[in-house]
Amino acid sequence: MNLLLFLLLLFNNQADPSEAVCVSAEEKKLYDMIMDYRKSLKLEPIPYSAKLTLVAQTHVRDLAAHFDYENRGDCNPHSWSDQGKWTPCCYTSDHSKASCMWDKPKEISGYEGAGYEIAYFSSGGASAAEGLDGWKKSPGHNPLLINSGTWQKLHWQAIGIGIYEQYAVVWFGEPADKSKLKVCH
Numbered sequence: 001m002n003l004l005l006f007l008l009l010l011f012n013n014q015a016d017p018s019e020a021v022c023v024s025a026e027e028k029k030l031y032d033m034i035m036d037y038r039k040s041l042k043l044e045p046i047p048y049s050a051k052l053t054l055v056a057q058t059h060v061r062d063l064a065a066h067f068d069y070e071n072r073g074d075c076n077p078h079s080w081s082d083q084g085k086w087t088p089c090c091y092t093s094d095h096s097k098a099s100c101m102w103d104k105p106k107e108i109s110g111y112e113g114a115g116y117e118i119a120y121f122s123s124g125g126a127s128a129a130e131g132l133d134g135w136k137k138s139p140g141h142n143p144l145l146i147n148s149g150t151w152q153k154l155h156w157q158a159i160g161i162g163i164y165e166q167y168a169v170v171w172f173g174e175p176a177d178k179s180k181l182k183v184c185h
Contacts, residue, residue: 021050021181027161030128030168034145037132041146050179051109052160052171058084058108060164069121069166077119077167080104105173113175118144119167126168144172
């Protein structure tokens with residue numbers, strides 16, 4: 001993505017990403033792999049969301065710049081730093097501050113509903129294949145991918161993906177997003 005365009009979006013809270021959000025080849029690959037996985041289980045595809053993608057891309061850049069995975073204390077990668085135009089939060093494993101993460105799509109992009117995130121870290125650099133393989137094996141992440149368990153009654157109408165350096169995140173949402181998304185390389 002054009003760095004200047006990303007920075008303009010990052011510092012313009014409530015940005016309308018309809019003409020601006022692009023996905024990388026690796027982000028598109030992850031989207032296609034998730035949709036293939038869902039198709040293999042006879043699940044419907046989830047439409048790409050420009051707004052959730054903006055949130056995902058913002059989050060992976062925030063994580064890469066400000067989250068120390070090795071010395072993170074109680075905070076996990078769903079946390080947000082105090083280095084942007086968003087409310088910072090330390091997301092803990094007890095989920096006691098879950099709303100700080102669920103509210104990020106509305107806070108950052110104006111998305112109409114809550115967002116639910118799965119995150120992945122690889123010290124060697126995040127990749128679509130490794131991320132999806134790990135999420136499929138994870139009892140806490142796979143249910144979001146395939147709408148099972150706690151998530152079985154939800155009908156995902158939007159998905160956003162961000163991959164940057166060591167981090168990959170996928171955001172899921174129920175309300176449809178009519179914003180346009182470009183696939184840029």
